[in-house]
Amino acid sequence: MFSDSFGRPMRDLRISVTDRCNFRCPYCMPKEVFGPHFTFLHREDLLSFEELARLARIFVRHGVEKVRLTGGEPLLRRDLERLVAQLAAIEGLDDIALTTNGSLLTREKARALKDAGLRRITISLDSLDDAVFRATNDVDFPVARVLEAIDAAADAGLAPVKIDAVVKRGMNDASVIDLARHFRGTGHIVRFIEYMDVGNTNRWRVEDVVSGREILEMLSREWPLVPADPNYFGEVAERWLYADGAGEVGIITSVTQPFCGSCTRARLSASGEMYLCLFAASGYDLRKLLRSGASDEEISDVIATLWRTRDDRYSELRSEESAATPKVEMSHIGG
Ligand code: SAM
Numbered sequence: 630m631f632s633d634s635f636g637r638p639m640r641d642l643r644i645s646v647t648d649r650c651n652f653r654c655p656y657c658m659p660k661e662v663f664g665p666h667f668t669f670l671h672r673e674d675l676l677s678f679e680e681l682a683r684l685a686r687i688f689v690r691h692g693v694e695k696v697r698l699t700g701g702e703p704l705l706r707r708d709l710e711r712l713v714a715q716l717a718a719i720e721g722l723d724d725i726a727l728t729t730n731g732s733l734l735t736r737e738k739a740r741a742l743k744d745a746g747l748r749r750i751t752i753s754l755d756s757l758d759d760a761v762f763r764a765t766n767d768v769d770f771p772v773a774r775v776l777e778a779i780d781a782a783a784d785a786g787l788a789p790v791k792i793d794a795v796v797k798r799g800m801n802d803a804s805v806i807d808l809a810r811h812f813r814g815t816g817h818i819v820r821f822i823e824y825m826d827v828g829n830t831n832r833w834r835v836e837d838v839v840s841g842r843e844i845l846e847m848l849s850r851e852w853p854l855v856p857a858d859p860n861y862f863g864e865v866a867e868r869w870l871y872a873d874g875a876g877e878v879g880i881i882t883s884v885t886q887p888f889c890g891s892c893t894r895a896r897l898s899a900s901g902e903m904y905l906c907l908f909a910a911s912g913y914d915l916r917k918l919l920r921s922g923a924s925d926e927e928i929s930d931v932i933a934t935l936w937r938t939r940d941d942r943y944s945e946l947r948s949e950e951s952a953a954t955p956k957v958e959m960s961h962i963g964g
Contacts, residue, residue: 630692633905633939640863640893642693644681645963646709647701648899652730653767654755655831656797658960660767662830675706676901680919682715684897685722687929691936693895695724699963701899704733710745717746724748728793728964731778732770739778739785750782751791756804757811765801779817790817791879796839797824805847813852813875820866820879826947827907828958835949841867841882848878863891887944895936898962903932906941907962910955 632638648670653660676684685696696716703709709727716725726749727742734752742750754775755765762772782790794801794808805821812819821844826833848854853872860868865888866879882888896904901916913935918928943951 631933631937633936635890635940635942637891637939638893639688639692639895639936641695641697641895642685642688643697643699643894643896643963644685645700645897645899645961646681646698646703646706646712647675648958648961649705650700650702650730650960651705651732651768652702652770654765654795655767656795656800656824656833657827657831658958659830659832663960670900674900674916676897676899676916676919678712678715680901680916681712681897682719683925684901684915684919684928685716686719687925687932688895689719689721690929691932694722695726696722697726697728697963699728701960701963702730702732703727703963704729704738710738710741710747713742713745713747726750728753729778730766731775731782734778734781736781736784739781739787743785743787747787749791750787751793752779752782753793753795754779754808755794755796756801757807758801758804761801761804783817788816792817792819793822793881794819795822795824796844798837798839800837802839805844806851809848809851809878813871813878816876818877818879820881822881823884825883825907826952826956828956828960829953830958833952835884835952838884840885841880842885844880845869854878863888863893883944884947887942887947889942889945892942895932896962898957902962903935904957904962905935905939906943907959907964908943908956909941910957912957912962 725747728751731752756762759772763769779790808819824838854869855872857868857870866881869878902912903915904912
């Protein structure tokens, strides 16, 4: 077990299984950039499930307890449940989670993922207003299908479902109360995320960020809220409980109240680069090592060295200037 240069242990691994997505949310994969001519990774560039499971096993030996599968849209990767089953077989890995836009989450898929060992699911949903939602996904995908996916996940035993909504000024700030109201009392947990300057293609401007404070004020005007303690060290969402017992709501304030000090997350891109920060410019190519016949010990040493020297704390240093520095796209390393 070891820590990085700020004393942060490695506890979580986020694995992006594909850089492709079937949505084109302008804050993440704007159509003008990720259009028909954009070159995505080729099949042979992607780590196979066996390669991913091998790396995950090594990360677990270094202290990782949780793996989250993400992307791109992870359910675009065929038979994802096969990967979940391989991860579930790793001793010491207690928690396997998935972040998805829900568009491909049928009842059968939810059940197959659960049976394979998936523990938790987060479904992204920015608005309940069909017109607003179709505009935020920018592929005209209807909100009703995501609501069906949320039910499918819950019925498969993946409840409580977390529902993540990025809030961008002028895009969906008017949807905050509706979302909270719809899921109050259902046991599901809506979490509102501040719009972040990830990547370099979304034309992020600080004026478009709706701060966690503003979101909290909007919610508190409707329902009294009481703060709740974090469930574990490094939890990214600030937790609030409805005072009337109708459940929980979360706020993720990565811009206005960064939480780099407790960031225990390592990230693996779909092509096998290890990233030490969501806002990093580049990652370390573990795929090359894997495919050049390196032993588990050699790969393990590289991962340990990278983590020990980690000194990233981008969000704590963020400025208008840093927002323009080169950064990897979120669709490449996952949210
Ligand atoms: N496709 C999956 C999904 O939609 O959940 C997984 C990948 S997506 C990159 C993961 C999460 O990142 C989504 O909830 C998405 O809304 C969020 N996200 C993307 N760009 C963001 C941004 N600029 N600021 C805040 N959150 C963002």
